Amino acid sequence: MTRPRTVRLYGQMAEFASPHDLLAAAGAARSAGYRRLDAFTPFPIERLSETLGHRPSRVPMLVLIGGIIGALAGYGLQYWVSAVAYPLNIGGRPYNSWPAFIPITFELTILIAGIFTVFGMLVLNGLPTPYHPVFDPESTRVFLEGLSPSGVFDVEY
Amino acid sequence: MEQTPGTGGPRAADRGRPPLIAPGYTSATVTDKISAVVLRGTPRWWFAAFGAAFLLVMLLLGTLGHLFLKGVGIYGVNIPVGWGWDITNFVWWIGIGHAGTLISAILLLLRQEWRNSINRFAEAMTLFAVACASLYPVVHLGRPWVLYWLFPYPSTMGVWPQFRSPLVWDVFAVSTYATISLLFWFIGLIPDLATLRDRAKSRFAQIVYGMLAMGWRGSARHWHNYESAYLMLAGLATPLVVSVHSVVSFDFAVGIIPGWHSTIFPPYFVAGAIYSGFAMVLTLAIPLRAIFGLKDFITDRHLQNMAKVMLATGLIVAYGYLIEIFMAWYGDNRFDVYMSLNRMFGPYAFQFWSLIACNVVVPQALWIKRLRRSPVFLFVIAIIVNVGMWLERYVIIVTSLHRDFLPSSWGMYSGTVWDYSTFVGSIGLFLALMFLFIRFLPMISIFEMRTILPEARVEEARK
Numbered sequence: 001m002t003r004p005r006t007v008r009l010y011g012q013m014a015e016f017a018s019p020h021d022l023l024a025a026a027g028a029a030r031s032a033g034y035r036r037l038d039a040f041t042p043f044p045i046e047r048l049s050e051t052l053g054h055r056p057s058r059v060p061m062l063v064l065i066g067g068i069i070g071a072l073a074g075y076g077l078q079y080w081v082s083a084v085a086y087p088l089n090i091g092g093r094p095y096n097s098w099p100a101f102i103p104i105t106f107e108l109t110i111l112i113a114g115i116f117t118v119f120g121m122l123v124l125n126g127l128p129t130p131y132h133p134v135f136d137p138e139s140t141r142v143f144l145e146g147l148s149p150s151g152v153f154d155v156e157y
Numbered sequence: 158m159e160q161t162p163g164t165g166g167p168r169a170a171d172r173g174r175p176p177l178i179a180p181g182y183t184s185a186t187v188t189d190k191i192s193a194v195v196l197r198g199t200p201r202w203w204f205a206a207f208g209a210a211f212l213l214v215m216l217l218l219g220t221l222g223h224l225f226l227k228g229v230g231i232y233g234v235n236i237p238v239g240w241g242w243d244i245t246n247f248v249w250w251i252g253i254g255h256a257g258t259l260i261s262a263i264l265l266l267l268r269q270e271w272r273n274s275i276n277r278f279a280e281a282m283t284l285f286a287v288a289c290a291s292l293y294p295v296v297h298l299g300r301p302w303v304l305y306w307l308f309p310y311p312s313t314m315g316v317w318p319q320f321r322s323p324l325v326w327d328v329f330a331v332s333t334y335a336t337i338s339l340l341f342w343f344i345g346l347i348p349d350l351a352t353l354r355d356r357a358k359s360r361f362a363q364i365v366y367g368m369l370a371m372g373w374r375g376s377a378r379h380w381h382n383y384e385s386a387y388l389m390l391a392g393l394a395t396p397l398v399v400s401v402h403s404v405v406s407f408d409f410a411v412g413i414i415p416g417w418h419s420t421i422f423p424p425y426f427v428a429g430a431i432y433s434g435f436a437m438v439l440t441l442a443i444p445l446r447a448i449f450g451l452k453d454f455i456t457d458r459h460l461q462n463m464a465k466v467m468l469a470t471g472l473i474v475a476y477g478y479l480i481e482i483f484m485a486w487y488g489d490n491r492f493d494v495y496m497s498l499n500r501m502f503g504p505y506a507f508q509f510w511s512l513i514a515c516n517v518v519v520p521q522a523l524w525i526k527r528l529r530r531s532p533v534f535l536f537v538i539a540i541i542v543n544v545g546m547w548l549e550r551y552v553i554i555v556t557s558l559h560r561d562f563l564p565s566s567w568g569m570y571s572g573t574v575w576d577y578s579t580f581v582g583s584i585g586l587f588l589a590l591m592f593l594f595i596r597f598l599p600m601i602s603i604f605e606m607r608t609i610l611p612e613a614r615v616e617e618a619r620k
Contacts, residue, residue, distance in 0.1 A: 019613060039377040042184060042352075043607040049381035057385035063393070078320040081309060086317040100321035103404055104329045110397045111333040114390060118340045121386035122371070125379045129372030 010133040011036075019045045026051045040134060059121055066116025067109050074108030075101055177271050177609055179453035184607045187454075191601050192356050194449050199596060202448075207592040213585020220578040221296055229299055231575040238558045238570035243297035245550040246580050248405055249433065250290035250587075251331065252426075252546060254338070255398055256434020257283025261341060262394035265387075271462055273605040274454045278445070278594070279438050280342040285590040286437070287335045289583040294327070296579070323407035330404040337397055341390050344383070347373050348604040402430040409553065415496040416557030419484065425477030432470035432516075433546035435463050439539035441591070443532050445600065454601055461529050467542065468523040474549075475517040492562055500556045504569065509552050515545025 016022040022039060029037055030053050037052040039045075075098075082088075083095035122128070178187070224231055234241045257279040264272035295301050307328045309318050318325045351373035354366040373379065406426035409417040439460065446455040482501075485493040500509050519541050528534050560567045594600065607613055 040375045041377065041380065042188075042375055043348075043604045043613060044380040044384050045377075045613075048377045052377055054378055054381055057382045059382050059385040059389060063389045077309060081317040082320055086315070088319075097321055103323075103326040103400070103407070104320060106400060107326075107329040107333040107397075107404075110393050110400075111336060114333075114337045114340055114393050117386050117389045117393065118344055121344065121382050124382045125376075127371040127373065127379075128368075129374075130367075132372060132374055134374050134376075 011038075013134075019048075023048060023051055058124060059117060062116045062120035062124075063113050066120075067113035069116075070109040070112030071105055073112065074105040077108075078104055175456065175458045177274065177456065177458065178606065179456065182453065182610060183612060184610060187606050187610065188352060188356075188603050190451075191454075191599050191603050191606070192353055194595070195353060195597060195599055196356060196358070196362070203592065203596060207589060207596075210585045210589035210592055213582050214589050216578055217582025217586055220575055220582055223575065224296060224579075225301065229297055231573065232297070232579075233571055233573045233576060234297075235568070235570075237561065237566050237568045238555055240297075240554050240558065241570055242551075242572040242576035242580060243293045244408075245547065245554055246583060247290050247293035248426075248550045249547045250286045250293070250583070251334075251405060252402065252430035252433045252550075253437045253543075254283040254286035254290065254334070254434065255402060255427070255430035256438050257281070257286075258334075258338060258341075258394050258398040259431055259434065260438070261345070262391040262398065265391045266395060270609050271459055273609055274456075274601050275438060275442060275459060275463075276605070277342075277345065277602040278441065278591075278600045279434075280338065280345065281591065281594045281598075281600070282434075282437060282441060283338050284335070284342055285587050285594075287331065287338060288590065289587050291331055291335065292583060292586075293579075294331075323404065323411045326404045327408055330401045334397060334401045337390070337394055341394055344387060344390065345602060345605075346598060347371065348375065348383075349599045349602060351375070352603055353599065399427055402427045409557075414557050414561055415490070415492040416481075416500070416553065419481065421477055421480050421484070425474065425480075428470045428473035428477065429546060429549060432467060432474050433543060435467045435470065436539040436542035436546070439463055439467070439535055440543060443536045443539075445595065447532075449595075449600075451601065454606065457530055457532070460532055460535055464523050464529045464535055464538075467539075468520060471516060471520045471523075471542070478513070478517065496557060496560070499560055500552060503556065503560070505552060505556045505559075508548055509556070512545050512548035512552055515541045516549060519545075 014025065016025060019041070022041070023045065026037065026039060026048060030051060035053065039048055039052060041048065078101040079096055082097070082101075087095050089095075182190075232241060232243065234243070257276075260272050260279040261276040261283075264276075295304055298304060306312075306316075307318060307325065318328075347370060350366050350370035354363055354370045357363045357366055403423035403426065406422035410419055410422040412418060442455055442463075443460070446452050482497050485497040500506075520538060522528050522534075523538065555570050559570055
């Protein structure tokens with residue numbers, strides 16, 4: 001395996017056997033003053049992110065923004081087409097027949113909000129990330145060689 | 158353990174019920190068991206099954222080729238019955254899809270943890286059912302090659318879609334539904350794709366799963382955004398799923414044909430969609446869990462819960478049938494009265510009474526606990542409901558159209574061999590996609606199964 005010439009420390013890692021221990025350790029590390037903390041778990045653990053001191057997720061705000069864009073674009077498109085670009089006078093009925101425009105406005109609200117949700121989540125998580133120091137196979141090997149929960153090792157970068 | 162556990166553990170309401178996952182499993186063994194289905198190589202029966210489904214796909218392609226050469230005349234449709242098997246199949250397939258979204262989104266918001274072992278393949282089912290459904294409105298267009306006229310784009314002809322038409326709403330509803338279902342399914346898969354990447358032995362599989370997992374590493378920061386996004390998407394998908402079948406029902410209800418022009422249509426269509434969708438989930442889940450030995454994850458309790466949802470939605474559908482007849486009588490519109498009588502006693506009476514037998518009478522057996530506990534029996538009921546729901550759409554479409562206001566414009570309809578081959582072919586397409594899915598992707602959500610294990614409980618002192 002080729003390594004970067006300058007090996008520098010990325011972080012330190014410890015393994016815990018249960019979510020409970022991990023949460024306790026995260027809390028302890030946080031109160032000891034450590035700020036650049038992260039944890040890696042095979043499934044989501046409630047309160048872990050808060051315990052590590054991460055900020056609340058910005059995904060909901062993106063969903064709101066996407067939804068507003070979708071609603072405005074959806075209604076705007078239908079209004080523009082039906083009243084400006086291609087008005088059809090059918091028995092004098094109003095061009096801006098808003099009740100008929102609700103279904104598509106709704107669908108586009110959901111569509112754009114959904115796209116913002118998924119891609120927003122990926123961007124906020126910095127994905128795709130093809131390489132990350134945590135993936136280092138050598139450190140994974142060391143990791144797998146059976147460290148006790150108190151075992152700590154370096155992940156080089 | 159006395160306190161209410163966190164995300165993972167079973168909730169207080171679950172005590173005393175059979176567990177959602179057979180005892181003795183750990184995070185590692187759950188992962189082994191589910192990922193083994195994908196990673197241990199292809200069983201021989203898979204080739205036979207996929208091959209059979211693939212032949213049906215060829216049948217579909219052959220039929221469509223013939224259709225594009227000859228035109229929609231090869232189908233039995235004509236005036237007065239301009240919608241026949243195509244639209245019946247469209248509504249049937251899209252209805253089936255609804256259970257997947259219901260399971261993945263609505264049951265997530267309601268914190269029904271039993272969904273965790275069925276949501277993945279139910280979502281796949283949704284996706285493939287929507288793929289089959291969206292085929293029909295396209296191919297039954299007289300000129301399918303100008304399909305793109307349905308979308309708003311600045312054309313050189315200077316014309317735009319009619320946004321007041323339910324058929325245009327349908328285009329937006331179905332394409333939004335397909336997109337959101339795909340996104341929901343894919344983000345649900347990301348952590349599991351990372352698991353497969355880490356466990357795959359072959360270099361090729363590592364690269365493919367690795368690229369699809371996009372560098373997921375289970376960081377707390379990731380999970381935090383991920384859970385938020387998953388919940389938000391569930392919140393978006395919930396009204397979406399209700400809107401999609403409502404819009405599909407507008408295709409009928411906005412028309413003035415007796416038997417279509419009814420305000421009961423949206424709720425009754427949505428309930429019917431969920432009903433048929435759960436029937437399809439059972440149709441798939443019962444053989445899958447037997448073949449792959451996944452009875453520890455998809456337990457009898459899961460099957461019973463689905464049977465109960467089926468019973469409840471079946472009753473809503475039965476109520477819909479009843480109210481349609483009641484409103485025809487109460488409204489005292491002679492055309493509506495005639496339509497109801499014609500449906501029950503006219504030339505399509507056999508289809509109508511078969512639908513009542515399949516959708517209303519037979520499923521009442523689900524009240525009996527002993528029968529709900531028998532997978533074989535549930536499988537049979539699920540098939541009957543699938544047939545019944547197909548008949549329902551056929552009856553709604555054909556009996557309403559074939560005799561409307563003027564007796565001089567009455568006519569009869571029946572499907573042709575090309576209708577049958579298109580339908581059978583679309584079932585083949587659905588099965589072929591399903592076989593590819595169970596072969597290459599984990600059919601049960603691994604990370605969500607981990608969260609319901611006892612070891613995932615967080616025992617924390619209450620604040």
